[in-house]
Amino acid sequence: MYVDNIRLINFRNYLNLNIELNKKLNIFVGNNAQGKTNLLESIYICANGKSYRTSKDRELINLQKSKGYIGLSLAKERFSKLIELKFERDVKKRIKVNKVEYNRVSELIGILNVVIFSPEDLRLVKEGPMERRAFLDGEISQIKPKYKYNLARYNKILMQRNNFLKNRLNSNFYNLLDVWDTQLSQVGSSIIIERVNFINKLAIISKDIHNKLTGGIEELDLKYLPSFDIDKLEIEEIQLKLKDMLQKNIEKDIQKGNTEYGPHRDDLDILINGISARTFGSQGQQRTAALSLKLAEVELIKNEIGEYPVLLLDDVFSELDLNRRKYLISTFKDIQTIITSTDDIDLTELKGIDKKVFYIRQGEVVLQEEG
Numbered sequence: 001m002y003v004d005n006i007r008l009i010n011f012r013n014y015l016n017l018n019i020e021l022n023k024k025l026n027i028f029v030g031n032n033a034q035g036k037t038n039l040l041e042s043i044y045i046c047a048n049g050k051s052y053r054t055s056k057d058r059e060l061i062n063l064q065k066s067k068g069y070i071g072l073s074l075a076k077e078r079f080s081k082l083i084e085l086k087f088e089r090d091v092k093k094r095i096k097v098n099k100v101e102y103n104r105v106s107e108l109i110g111i112l113n114v115v116i117f118s119p120e121d122l123r124l125v126k127e128g129p130m131e132r133r134a135f136l137d138g139e140i141s142q143i144k145p146k147y148k149y150n151l152a153r154y155n156k157i158l159m160q161r162n163n164f165l166k167n168r169l170n171s172n173f174y175n176l177l178d179v180w181d182t183q184l185s186q187v188g189s190s191i192i193i194e195r196v197n198f199i200n201k202l203a204i205i206s207k208d209i210h211n212k213l214t215g216g217i218e219e220l221d222l223k224y225l226p227s228f229d230i231d232k233l234e235i236e237e238i239q240l241k242l243k244d245m246l247q248k249n250i251e252k253d254i255q256k257g258n259t260e261y262g263p264h265r266d267d268l269d270i271l272i273n274g275i276s277a278r279t280f281g282s283q284g285q286q287r288t289a290a291l292s293l294k295l296a297e298v299e300l301i302k303n304e305i306g307e308y309p310v311l312l313l314d315d316v317f318s319e320l321d322l323n324r325r326k327y328l329i330s331t332f333k334d335i336q337t338i339i340t341s342t343d344d345i346d347l348t349e350l351k352g353i354d355k356k357v358f359y360i361r362q363g364e365v366v367l368q369e370e371g
């Protein structure tokens with residue numbers, strides 16, 4: 001799939017933009033604060049219905065205006081789609097696909113697939129488990145919309161259980177808690193299974209990519225770290241075990257007013273040559289590991305849906321050494337890639353690659369080079 005055209009009206013610092021993208025490589029060069037990330041953000045929003053930078057839609061509307069618009073035409077193997085989002089201050093955003101109104105954001109998921117890699121993705125390796133759970137949840141949801149639904153259900157049940165633990169007002173307390181525990185373990189086990197399957201597939205692909213990115217010097221391994229030991233990978237077994245763990249820990253959970261076991265406490269161990277990248281990895285190693293995971297995600301989406309997603313690289317190209325850049329460049333011939341950079345990228349490295357180079361200045365975009 002590839003993004004054919006983007007139209008932005010009063011979106012962030014773009015008052016009126018209409019650009020045709022190249023099917024393969026697109027490079028946006030500009031100084032700081034000119035609108036490079038805003039442009040990638042608009043594409044991300046068309047894929048996910050919301051931004052990764054803010055949860056407040058009103059921030060997306062140009063500060064001087066009351067309404068904003070994103071229109072993106074997408075070409076897929078068998079059809080094309082026009083995705084449109086309209087934002088208005090204090091009004092729920094409107095989403096249309098091929099002029100048909102969608103009432104829920106979830107209906108949009110899966111039409112346009114994107115993988116974004118930005119300097120903040122270092123956090124995926126560097127920070128705590130929450131970042132990695134967010135990565136797993138975001139990526140699995142793109143491939144399996146049912147997962148997103150289950151996750152929302154799980155979080156709701158978890159919140160209700162925790163409130164129930166804190167209040168303890170009911171005389172039928174333990175019986176009612178048992179109902180929450182049954183529901184939590186049912187939905188929780190399906191989340192665990194999906195995560196295990198996803199990590200297993202991701203581990204194989206990312207190991208291969210990381211090996212190539214580092215010229216065979218580093219070996220990347222991923223290990224799923226659930227909040228309790230899983231012996232068998234049968235959903236029924238996991239469900240029983242989770243319920244058992246919840247019940248064994250009940251007094252502690254009551255004391256703390258929260259739930260100790262379940263997929264909300266999972267983590268993913270990222271190992272380089274057998275040791276934790278989070279604790280021992282250099283900044284460059286952590287960045288490369290995060291990039292390997294993201295590129296593996298690109299392959300995984302291709303395997304699952306049969307088409308490559310669009311790859312968005314925000315200000316990371318110039319941070320990579322020549323070897324890593326060379327590998328990345330080799331992927332551009334198959335995947336539509338949109339790169340932003342503050343420096344002019346050495347175009348001799350990109351010789352023979354179908355591309356467009358644009359310059360951005362204060363929300364104005366000028367095509368500089370094509371071919």
Ligand SMILES: Nc1ncnc2c1ncn2[C@@H]1O[C@H](COP(=O)(O)OP(=O)(O)OP(=O)(O)O)[C@@H](O)[C@H]1O
Pocket residue numbers: 011012013030031032033034035036037038039059060061062063064315342
């Ligand atoms: N709602 C908005 N209305 C108007 N301008 C906005 C809005 N939101 C952000 N901006 C402006 O957009 C600019 C930032 O754009 P963006 O984040 O895309 O920068 P960038 O080109 O990626 O820069 P850098 O290289 O520093 O990351 C800032 O000048 C900011 O004030």
